[in-house]
Amino acid sequence: MARYEFQAVRLSTGSMDNDGRLVFIDGELAAVLVLLADDVHGSSRGLWSVEVDFRCALASSPFFSSLYDAAAWLQERNSEYVLK
Secondary structure (H helix, E strand, O other): OOOEEEEEEEOOOOOOOOEEEEEEEOOEEEEEEEEOOOHHHHHHOOOEEEEEEOOOOOOOOOEEOOHHHHHHHHHHHHHHHHHO
């Protein structure tokens, strides 16, 4: 089973969306998440968004209510990625 680690990081986004997490999977940087804090996000404010997934391109970024949910999604994507 893959090991997930989150490292807190401040992101320079030019907005209030600056609370980020680097996501490491088995010690390798796999993604960057950002907590949506700016009012422009409306009902998505307070959710986590995948800003970068280094393993594949995303058509659109999903939103998560917790880091646990983001990790579950990344774990599912990781298993798909490993199988390809």
